Amino acid sequence: MSQSGKQENVNEDVSARLDNAGVLLQSVSTGMEQDKITILPGHEPDYSACTFCLWKEDHTLGNALRWIIMKDPDVEFCGYSAPHPSEPKIHLRVQMYDNLSAVDCLRKALANLRDLLTTVSGQYNSSLKSGEFIREDDVDVRATVEATLRQRGFGADQDGDVNMAA
Amino acid sequence: MPLSNDDPRRHVQVLPERIGNVAGSDFPGHYPGEDHSWNLTKFKENLVCSIQRLTPSIIEFDLVGVDASIANAIRRVLIAEVPTVAIEECYVWNNTSIMQDEVLAHRLGLVPLNVDPRQMSYYSGKTPTERDTMVFDLRVRCDRVIGVPLTETDPKMKYYDSNVYSGMLDWKPSGGQEDRFRKKRPAPVDSDILLLKLRPGQMVDFHCFARKGIGADHAKFSPVATASYRLLPHIILRGPIPREHQDKFQKCFPPGVIEIEQDGHGEPQVVVKNPRKDTVSREVLRHPEFQDLVQLTRIRDHFIFKVESVGQYDPQDLVPEAIKILLNKITAVEDSLDKLFTTA
Numbered sequence A: 001m002s003q004s005g006k007q008e009n010v011n012e013d014v015s016a017r018l019d020n021a022g023v024l025l026q027s028v029s030t031g032m033e034q035d036k037i038t039i040l041p042g043h044e045p046d047y048s049a050c051t052f053c054l055w056k057e058d059h060t061l062g063n064a065l066r067w068i069i070m071k072d073p074d075v076e077f078c079g080y081s082a083p084h085p086s087e088p089k090i091h092l093r094v095q096m097y098d099n100l101s102a103v104d105c106l107r108k109a110l111a112n113l114r115d116l117l118t119t120v121s122g123q124y125n126s127s128l129k130s131g132e133f134i135r136e137d138d139v140d141v142r143a144t145v146e147a148t149l150r151q152r153g154f155g156a157d158q159d160g161d162v163n164m165a166a
Numbered sequence B: 001m002p003l004s005n006d007d008p009r010r011h012v013q014v015l016p017e018r019i020g021n022v023a024g025s026d027f028p029g030h031y032p033g034e035d036h037s038w039n040l041t042k043f044k045e046n047l048v049c050s051i052q053r054l055t056p057s058i059i060e061f062d063l064v065g066v067d068a069s070i071a072n073a074i075r076r077v078l079i080a081e082v083p084t085v086a087i088e089e090c091y092v093w094n095n096t097s098i099m100q101d102e103v104l105a106h107r108l109g110l111v112p113l114n115v116d117p118r119q120m121s122y123y124s125g126k127t128p129t130e131r132d133t134m135v136f137d138l139r140v141r142c143d144r145v146i147g148v149p150l151t152e153t154d155p156k157m158k159y160y161d162s163n164v165y166s167g168m169l170d171w172k173p174s175g176g177q178e179d180r181f182r183k184k185r186p187a188p189v190d191s192d193i194l195l196l197k198l199r200p201g202q203m204v205d206f207h208c209f210a211r212k213g214i215g216a217d218h219a220k221f222s223p224v225a226t227a228s229y230r231l232l233p234h235i236i237l238r239g240p241i242p243r244e245h246q247d248k249f250q251k252c253f254p255p256g257v258i259e260i261e262q263d264g265h266g267e268p269q270v271v272v273k274n275p276r277k278d279t280v281s282r283e284v285l286r287h288p289e290f291q292d293l294v295q296l297t298r299i300r301d302h303f304i305f306k307v308e309s310v311g312q313y314d315p316q317d318l319v320p321e322a323i324k325i326l327l328n329k330i331t332a333v334e335d336s337l338d339k340l341f342t343t344a
Helices: A001-009 A010-016 A059-070 A102-130 A141-151 B040-047 B068-080 B103-111 B242-249 B315-344
Strands: A038-039 A049-055 A074-082 A091-094 B011-014 B048-054 B058-066 B083-093 B134-141 B163-165 B170-172 B194-197 B203-213 B226-239 B256-263 B270-273 B294-309
Touching: A010 B163, A038 B203, A049 B194, A059 A074, A059 A091, A059 A102, A059 B048, A059 B068, A091 A102, A102 B048, A102 B058, A102 B315, B048 B315, B058 B315, B068 B226, B068 B315, B083 B103, B103 B194, B103 B203, B163 B242, B170 B203, B194 B315, B226 B270, B242 B256, B242 B270
Parallel strands: none
Antiparallel strands: A038 A049, A049 A091, A074 A091, B011 B294, B048 B058, B058 B294, B083 B203, B134 B170, B134 B203, B163 B194, B226 B294, B256 B270
16 A cells, blocks of 8 residues: 555645646647556546556557456456557556555556566576477478479479579 | 366367357456465466477467466567667669669568667667668669670570669668677678669669667568467367277367377277367367267467567567566556656
């Protein structure tokens, strides 16, 4: 609950800014800098239900975050959407049980996702280091094509376009 | 311990006309009395990431015990967000060939370059520097070979440089680039890509700037020829296959999937040998005699990845790069979240 301390410090200015729809309408064309994450207007005052807007993110992070947030037993609902295909942003909706903070939940989820990916990366690297897999050469496409042509009665390399020596 | 493939909760059913049980249900609150909340220790126990096959351009590996959203995130980042260096700007000094400037410029952009993107930074949009821009020249002129009989029809014999290949792109190092890229001289990955054809008197003179970019911006920046996954097929035999149908049963699957072996009593029995080779064609479900004897499934959290590198990265380096990019995304969101709650 590291967030709850911070939340009490949130002054009027911040809530006003978060509730300002104009923040969301900054677009690529205006060239204005957009924050990576904002909270959409209409969230619960205690942040127990919020919609986050993630700028320049898509299903890659959206779906992974949705899944890991749904793994939290304190979460009542979590879903995400890409509101429009030409806007590079996603909306992530989180609703909590017992008036817990969705912001805390998001922080926890991000940390969990980092643990998960680090674990996958670690396992991948140790598997690579162990060397217990098949190592072989690529299929020699050119030799295969030439063999096929010869087999079918075409002279290989008749066109000559793929021959660098020319 | 890895999970058992016989657990029906892990099965995606492959039925004759549809698939069933597609979505996972391992969320808190779904099963009374069971804890499905996120648990790193449990995750570590169940996770398997093992490389199966490695060639100079392809890596195949199994990822078991993660949700589809994670596997898909890795796949999507591989295709669209792992950066590479490709020709981005072309200055045309001369082009008397029959190919239009913009068509050749586009073709040049698509040529994969063997530059390590980790040694370059993104172009700032201001003055190009040796850290973000790499210069390649393409200067080719076609001429007639003197003394060739008039009856000769082969352009290769009649003309010099009638074919322009990617190998003719000439790297022009600037500043410290010569030193930094000493190990592997920047050039196209494949030197035998035919860019255009010329006839005597025609020439092209292109001055090209290569920059770092990502596949989301343009597919030429994608470092993978294909990055895909499939779910491990799992064939369940619900009863012994009668001896007279055993050969037919085996032929319903690709070679190597089903074998006929002697059991303890010396009776031939059908066994599932290597389900990985199965294409899940559902041929077996067409025959009424097998209808109740076999069930086709896939394991929902067993992903068989196949990643083919275009040549900018070694294939085994691609997945760690993708994970690094995903971790950076997480850090970016966390930093912005901090900013949101600290600044007024």
